[in-house]
Amino acid sequence: MTKETKHNPSILENNGLPEFERDYFCDARPEQSRPLAKYIEKFLNWARANSLWLLGFGTGCGAVELRPLMTARYDMYRYGIAPRPTPRQSSVFIIGGYASVKTTKRIIRSYEQMQQPKFVIALGSCPINGGMYWDSYNTINRIDHYIPVDVYIAGCMPRPESIIAGFDLLKKLIKEGQAEGANKYIENLDWYKANQKKIIKDWNMPDYNW
Amino acid sequence: MADILRTALYLFISVFVILNYGLLLNGLVRKIVARAHGRVGPPIWQPWLDILKTYAKRSAISHGVMFFLGPIFRLAGGLGTYLFIPAIYGSVMFANLSFSGDLLLVMYFIFFGQLGMALGAGEGGHPNSAIAVGRGLSQMTSFELPFALSVIALAIQYHSLSITEIVAAQQGGILNWTIFTNPLATFAGLFALLGMNMHSPFDIVLAPQEVPIGPPTEMQSSFLGILQTNRAIFLSAKLVLFMNLYLGGATNIFAMMLKTFMLYMLSVVVGVSFPRFRTEQSIRFFLGVPTLLGLAAVIIFML
Amino acid sequence: MSLKDILSPFYVWKRAFEKPYTTANPLTDRPGAPRYRGFHDNDMEKCIGCGTCADICQNAAIDMVPVEGIQTSKEDSGLRPKIDYGRCCWCALCVDICTTNSLNMTREYTWVDTDPDKFRILAGAQENFWTGKETGYKLGEGYKLLDHDRITMPMVDPKEGIKSFIELVKGYSKEQAIKEADRCVQCGLCIATCPAHMDIPNYIKAIREDNIPEAVRILYETNPMSATCGRICTHRCEEVCSIGVNGDPIAIRWLKRYIIDQVDRKEIAKILRNEFKPNGKKVAVIGAGPAGLSAAYYLTTVGYSVTIFETNEKAGGMVRYGIPEYRMPYEQLDKDIDAILDMGVELKTGVEIGVTESFDDIYKNYDAVFLSVGLQDSYSLSITGEHLPGVIPGIQLLDDVTKGQIPDLGKKVIVIGGGNTAMDAARTARRLAANVTILYRRREEDMPADQEEIEEAKREGVKFITRAIPVHIDLGENKKIILHWNKAEMLDQGPGKRPKPVLIVGEAYTEAVDTVISAIGQSPIYKLLPEEIGSQIKFKREKVITDKYGQTSLPKIFAGGDIVNDIADAISAIADGHRAAQGIDLYLSKQVKVK
Amino acid sequence: MKEIIQRLKQQFTISNVNQQRVDLTFLSVKKEQAVSLISYLRDFEKFSHLVFLTAVDRVEDIQFQLTYMLHNYNTHQDLGIRVLIDREKAEMASIHHLWKQAGTYQRELKEMFGIDFPGSPRVDESFILEGWDNIPPMRRDFDTKKYSEETYFPRPGRESHDPESYMKSKLYPEGDA
Known part of the structure; x- marks a missing residue:
């Protein structure tokens, strides 16, 4: 991954929007968030790790594997995991397998609307290297070019058990303070935006959604 | 001055206890469900x-002043409701700010928060919020009717609008409780409580599969935190109010916990068992049997 | 609405007093089903790196990569599948198609990581968390994607076969050939083993697509004698066939024969349409065997004018005079030779170098000389009595039969030796109505002859006596000769060495027979080379030493065929001829000694 | 079904009638007559359900083949109407006035094959491929694998060897036949 230190001025002027809509959206760069003092942050991270609200946005086949998690057999609630219907309140975004360009656009919008700190789990082969849809004209090959990903789960699709294992790893990362994907995203915003704009041809949305 | 400080300290302790009690109740009920x-x-x-x-x-992001005020109003509603109810009969610490006309004020506060929330949610601009607010207000209006009738019946029965006096009138034995002295008003009130607690079948406001989460769709971070705080306080406040009105109040904290828990379980038991009503079904329900019960209660005591 | 409608929903609460359905620890309490398709496992020993798994993968998830510690050999490409779990969709087609059944799937299905570049693994070679775990999915019983059974080649009945020299193998029909070609997985392992490195997968593909002209073109790229090789090739390619690991190898030889049987001599010329400009240089080829013919063909295609000198009446060398007609019908051999001659190669037969033509003249008049005289002499048995009448060399018998001089072998014949010549001699003797016994000093599995030759010989009634060493030969009564032989036992010579037969004292036998045919090997005769030239060429154990292009120590002389290579079969000779043609071209166009 | 075909033949020029199953028949009709034929089938032969409308790119013949699949709920008969249209100037009369949902199919065909249906509602708006700027992806001259590799960042670090050429490099390198 290349890290650009100089900011690209061409983004964040909401150029993709029609003139009359630009005023509705902020065009200031998002700011990185700083962790608090060591022990307080550690305590908060413990709380974050045990209260994972995931965004109920089934982006691919993986959506179907999330349903069993809610059932009595797996009962994800006992791990502090609960689905939320809105990105505003969610802290975990699960990329449920393949993402078409059209979906990717929505994924980016939803991801940006989540409040920091936020975490991403990529489910299955497709987000890693294209999976079954590796040669499709309309499906991206690797999600980490568009949003930062914390945990990958191999499988096509992974069983619910694997997803629980993925959450376990995510919890570990959060507790260790390593799940700083949101900051990474803001730090490399120009790179991510360039990648996103390469595939999303009709950029009729704000450059960054708060 | 010392009086004011002491009252403030007592209020603080009271609110702190009721907040944690509300959260405990929440956790316990999640486990039971x-x-x-x-x-x-x-x-x-x-x-x-x-x-x-x-x-x-x-x-955290804000959508403007009203968006910011929405959760504040909501919390004010919850706190207000609680602060004017004597939580434990005879306790100085948990007497809160109870005064002679408090029942009316409390009834106002119960709905004040919802209205504030409606404004805040509207400012967020999310369509789901607007839909849910519309549903919520319609349902609120309909369960308001049996609840108001029930309270009127109680006021007539006890010749008072002071919660403390109503509780006092119920002391001296289980048979003095309103539930036995005025069962019609009690049932009308309990039906209203089901609606107020927004559990199934009356959860059209939050309706997880329809308007995903309803009014707080756009609420996040500390805004949501305030709402969660309020939810714990407001829930307990409602339960304490109903306990005072119908179950003879409580003379110690354990009696209060037991009675409010039983009251809450009423909502939970019904909620787990029944599927959700649609908005018009819900309204029709409240304007039916509960309203008739309330009317009957009022008429009987008028006579 | 009845009271029951209101009360019955509360029945759901009874579950609150039951044990929850929740699995306590889903990560350990719920292993995959016995046939679960988890991560791959590959048996490094069984895998031959044929790459069929990579070919069938719809997601391009499998890479074939070299693995440390695995050598590339003729049976093993040295490559192993590396699976990208950013692509794999667990369809298990790779497991189903695996030619060796080395690829399986474990029951492990959980792999979480923070680094997306880690999800690529050499199953079975890289240590990972599922190494040594229980196997889940493997190819099911009675279920196969590969066709393991060869299409049976129609043959003449052995009982009929021994009555004449009629060709035994009838050849595939179009349907049979396409069906047989269909079994091929196009891995290409066979190419390395074939001495001529023929493009086997592609001509099989051309058969499957019923594109015979394309197939013929591919054949002639590396082998101008396909009608011959399609019949008598030693087909080492079939020994390394990946389908052969678990089933019958593809009948590569018969498919080659099928291609060339579909076209006649004129069509071959039309298909090849060689357009070349004569470059004015002349090359002499001595010996019209497979090596000489092949060299002549490839030299001609690049513009040399080639003259072949042959002692015998007809071209073909050992293929004509050393292989009986029931295996190698002469008209098929002629078809190959004629196609080569059609190119403009000059053939001089009946020329005996040193007698009718001087080697020195040839050496002076031509720009280069290709020597492919073959092995004409038989090894002697080195026992007393081997020069008695009635003891004849195997190649002489075959030579005589080809030339129409049918010898009288008598009723009882013993053939000594275990190679293809021994089999040919024995079966030829069977066709001359003799009772034939083959005597071989080692065990049957040590015989250098092709397995199918041995089997066919047995089917035709040839008896086998193994671990029998001839001791000496006496003259008996009634023109009979008596062969004395002794039973031997195999003495282990340590690992990696061939066991040695040693006489067992006291187990001596005698046999009275009419003819003894010795077929224990052949050796070359270099008497055609003049002294001064012969002394400049280096030899090692009677074989000419050449570089990889067939060039001898004398730059102008190239050599190939049985006098050079140790395998001494037709296809090696053809490959030698091709290489020498390239060498001669390099040598003559650059006038340098190629190395 | 035979009677229907007979009746059709009286009014329209139909060809290639092929009854694939008892309840499935295909027929071909000229581009100009297609809409009136479909209209007739809907109104008079009770083929009231448009099952699908799809296209096949016959790039070798420079043609698109449209298939209108109709269903009759009374007799449970399926009837496929095949229409060949020019590939260079791909245009077809719309049938959205017969079935409203045909508009969606036509939007999709416009996007995926570049077949125009003048007058069809929202036919020029993008449907699934928002902002697509290449040749329509379902056309057979579009190389989807190449496009994917150029556009979607395949993960680097992979290399594979062909057993055949690898063995050649190891066992009999350079120059040998």
Whole structure:
């Protein structure tokens, strides 16, 4: 991954929007968030790790594997995991397998609307290297070019058990303070935006959604 | 001056206790509901974790002044409701700000929060919020009727609008409780409580599969944290109010916990068993049997 | 609405008093089903790196990569599948198609990581968390994607076969050939083993697509004698066939024969349409065997004018005079030779170098000389009595039969030796109505002859006596000769060495027979080379030493065929001829000694 | 079904009638007559359900083949109407006035094959491929694998060897036949 230190001025002027809509959206760069003092942050991270609200946005086949998690057999609630219907309140975004360009656009919008700190789990082969849809004209090959990903789960699709294992790893990362994907995203915003704009041809949305 | 400070300290302790009691009640009920689903359920301290996590979010966005005020109004509604109810009869610490006309004020506060929330949610601009607010207000208006009738019947029965006096009138034995002296008003009130608690079948406001989460769709971070705080306080406040009105109040904290828990379980038992009503079904329901019960209660005591 | 409608929903609460359905620890309490398709496992020993798994993968998830510690050999490409779990969709087609059944799937299905570049693994070679775990999915019983059974080649009945020299193998029909070609997985392992490195997968593909002209073109790229090789090739390619690991190898030889049987001599010329400009240089080829013919063909295609000198009446060398007609019908051999001659190669037969033509003249008049005289002499048995009448060399018998001089072998014949010549001699003797016994000093599995030759010989009634060493030969009564032989036992010579037969004292036998045919090997005769030239060429154990292009120590002389290579079969000779043609071209166009 | 075909033959020029199953028949009709034929089938032969409308790119013949699949609920008969249209100037009369949902199919065909249906509602708006700027992806001259590799960042670090050429490099390198 290349890290650009100089900011690209061409983004964040909401150029993709029609003139009359630009005023509705902020065009200031998002700011990185700083962790608090060591022990307080550690305590908060413990709380974050045990209260994972995931965004109920089934982006691919993986959506179907999330349903069993809610059932009595797996009962994800006992791990502090609960689905939320809105990105505003969610802290975990699960990329449920393949993402078409059209979906990717929505994924980016939803991801940006989540409040920091936020975490991403990529489910299955497709987000890693294209999976079954590796040669499709309309499906991206690797999600980490568009949003930062914390945990990958191999499988096509992974069983619910694997997803629980993925959450376990995510919890570990959060507790260790390593799940700083949101900051990474803001730090490399120009790179991510360039990648996103390469595939999303009709950029009729704000450059960054708060 | 010392009086004011002491009252403030007592209020603070009272609110702190009732907040944690509300969260405990939440955690306990989640566990019970999970068991009814055949699940293990989240740990009992999950509500604390959730609320902590929400407050610990590093970023938050506002959609304007009303969006900011929405949760504040909501919390004010919850706090207001609680602060004017004597939580434990005879206790100085938990007498709160109870005064002779408090029942009317409390009834106002119960609905004040909802209205404030409606304004805040509207400012967020999310369509789901607007739909849910519309549903919520319609349902509120309809369960308001049996509740108001029930309260009127009580006021007539006890010749008072002071909650403390109503509680006092019920002392001296289980048969003095309103539930036995005025069962019609009690049932009308309890039906209203079901609607107020927004459990199934009256959860059209939150309706997880329809308007995903309803009014707080756009609420996040500390805004949501305030709402979660309020939810715990407001829930307990409602239960304490109903306990005072119908179950003879409580003379100590354990009696209060037991009675409010039983009251809450009423909502939970019904909620787990029944599927959701649609808005018009809900309204039709409240304007039916509960309203008739309330009317009957009022008429009987008028005579 | 009845009271029951209101009360019955509360029944759901009974579950609150039951045990929850929740699995306590889903990560350990719920292993995959016995046939679960988890991560791959590959048996490094069984895998031959044929790459069929990579070919069938719809997601391009499998890379074939070299693995440390695995050598590339003729049976093993040295490559192993590396699976990208960013692509794999667990369809298990790779497991189903695996030619060796080395690729399986474990029951492990959980792999979480923070680094997306880690999800690529050499199953079975890289240590990972599922190494040594229980196997889940493997190819099911009675279920196969590969066709393991060869299409049976129609043959003449052995009982009929021994009555004449009629060709035994009838050849595939179009349907049979396409069906047989269909079994091929196009891995290409066979190419390395074939001495001529023929493009086997592609001509099989051309058969499957019923594109015979394309197939013929591919054949002639590396082998101008396909009608011959399609019949008598030693087909080492079939020994390394990946389908052969678990089933019958593809009948590569018969498919080659099928291609060339579909076209006649004129069509071959039309298909090849060689357009070349004569470059004015002349090359002499001595010996019109497979090596000489092949060299002549490839030299001609690049513009040399080639003259072949042959002692015998007809071209073909050992293929004509050393292989009986029931295996190698002469008209098929003629078809190959004629196609080569059609190119403009000059053939001089009946030329005996040193007698009718001087080697020195040839050496002076031509720009280069290709020597492919073959092995004409038989090894002697080195026992007393081997020069008695009635003891004849195997190649002489075959030579005589080809030339129409049918010898009288009598009723009882013993053939000594275990190679293809021994089999040919024995079966030829069977066709001359003799009772034939083959005597071989080692065990049957040590015989250098092709397995199918041995089997066919047995089917035709040839008896086998193994671990029998001839001791000496006496003259008996009634023109009979008596062969004395002794039973031997195999003495282990340590690992990696061939066991040695040693006489067992006291187990001596005698046999009275009419003819003894010795077929224990052949050796070359270099008497055609003049002294001064012969002394400049280096030899090692009677074989000419050449570089990889067939060039001898004398730059102008190239050599190939049985006098050079140790395998001494037709296809090696053809490959030698091709290489020498390239060498001669390099040598003559650059006038340098190629190395 | 035979009677229907007979009746059709009286009014329209139909060809290639092929009854694939008892309840499935295909027929071909000229581009100009297609809409009136479909209209007739809907109104008079009770083929009231448009099952699908799809296209096949016959790039070798420079043609698109449209298939209108109709269903009759009374007799449970399926009837496929095949229409060949020019590939260079791909245009077809719309049938959205017969079935409203045909508009969606036509939007999709416009996007995926570049077949125009003048007058069809929202036919020029993008449907699934928002902002697509290449040749329509379902056309057979579009190389989807190449496009994917150029556009979607395949993960680097992979290399594979062909057993055949690898063995050649190891066992009999350079120059040998």
